[in-house]
Amino acid sequence: MRERLDETIAAGLVEGLHAVVVIHSGQMVLEHYGSGDDYSWNRPLGAVDFGPHTLHDVRSVTKSITALVYGIALGDGLVPEPSAPLLAGFPEYPDLAADPERARLTVEHALTMSLGMEWKEEIPYNSPANAEIAMELAPDRYRFVLERPIVEPPGTRYSYSGGASALLGGLIARGTGRTLSEFAGERLFAPLGIESFEWMAGSDGVPSAASGLRLATPDLARVGEMVRAGGEWGGRQVVPAAWLRAMLEPRLPVEWGGMYCYQWYSGAGAGHPWVGAMGNGGQRLTVVPALGLVVAIAAGNYDDPEQWRTPDAVLERVVFPSVI
Template sequence: MPYQWQADAPTEHGFSAAFEPKLDGAVADGALPDLHGLVIAADGKRILERYVTGEDEAWGRPLGCVDFGPDTLHDLRSVSKSIVGLLYGIALGLGQVPAPEAPLLAQFPEHADLAQHPHLHELTLFHVLTMTMGQEWNEDLPYTDPANSEIAMEMAPDRFRFILERPACATPGSKWTYTGGASALLGRIIEKGSGLSLLDFARTHLFTPLGIDAADWTRGGDGTFSAASGLRLTPWDLAAIGQCVLQDGRFTGRDIIPAAWLAATFTPRIACFDDIMYGYQWYLRAATDGHGPRRFAMGNGGQRLILIPERGLSIAILCGAYNQPDQWKTPAAIMLEHVLPALSGN
């Protein structure tokens, strides 16, 4: 049964009275292009939701003009990776997957012949969780380009062999490289250990306990659920995951995600870009603007789940700027021109 959010006013949670009128003006003026949905929860309360009609797609399949609302499923794209990181922690707490220090290749005995590659012996699940595997991987190319490593993985006869066979280019643990293949490996290890498909595991141990009953997960051409980019949720269901994380893995009085795993997840492990650090499949930004540290997941097209622990805020942003070079602009504008100034009283 879906979680019944209680409504509350933004002003009750530190937002200025000008927040909503200014945001609505920006939407009306077209200053937040490709925005489909924005919902904000604070301390378990629903404090804001906005939906905009627009063109959408599901993993590249056109859906036409969609009249978005609270119950509309939306691609999360690479926000999926961060959810998979949480699922891994749940499976670890259940004793169904090995700890981060476990060797990677041992989890894929069906590819034991790859032991001929010396660098694979150095890789552990820690390197997978932190995207520091030290292998060649390029997702800087458009996702319409078959040379993009994630697309090449999707087209490979065996996606897991494709990932493991990538040539070494750096010492494991020394460099962060954005790698959808890492999330794919985690998804497969969860399936192996639990005996469930990735979607069934998520439904059983995360979605259903949170009241999420409309989730979908896109499969690749080989029938494998795309751990890196295939999850589809409603905006409030995504916000509910954020609220659970903010509450140390508890939701409606129930332990769902191990608190110890969340502490490990949000420990900065390696620098990735600008002033952003990376933990276990999540991005981390230190407190530099008076609002406390932020934890966030992001995906192609402008998808975001942004958590501000000191404010108790779970912010879900869903957009349709897939594969566009300026796809970051709308979520950045929402945060930098609306949310954060409103919390500062501006």
């Protein structure tokens, strides 16, 4: 696998690659670190030599981590069920709840990004015209999301929305009495032995459930290995197994041919089903249960329309040929 990766790097097929960690059948079989310019959100970090303890933006992989944290809180009875009315979790907006169209919204519509609201994230993330950035700058992120114009019935179609993830983060914080980062640190990361992480916040000080998490790449792989093991780690059930089954069930098609689950994606690679998380710049966490495989990738191709090429090349040219 190392030789395949070296050849792929030499061929220029994995530009901007910062780190790769591969776990196969519970054993780490590849660990690679590169160097290059990096950013923390839009703050330049300059040239970085990456290593096993270097924190890296995981960007929208944060959404998938938030879904795991939601599942933990759900198992504790601290957050509403997916079928519950969404606006019941935000009682400070009675004007929005009085709208019959918005009253139809459920937590599941946030989990599947099918709120049916206007939301434009195709604009680069360094622009306040991007809906996620506008949300982070808004005085009230939850009202900002919930009052977006409704353009289609909820549940009709997957439409990418960091706002949907922000609402889940709000439900977690309200239900647990802890910030999203505090509860995640105590109930997800600590049981996995993850001691170092950062969770960036918007101008309101609220940790971003959509894109704020920074993790070392081996720790991201550790999260994937826990998912592969059905939520267990070190003999402890960290995430309820029933939640993982529900979370990873394919629900709505996405534009590139895969399916959206609850804040996770699913698809097939080399003929084998996978579930995974993706983030701007080429961040990727891929779990292939049938192969006992977990792959965590960090890259720096932020806002690049071709950012998917680097993680795809690692998976298709290096990892899958080495284990099948």
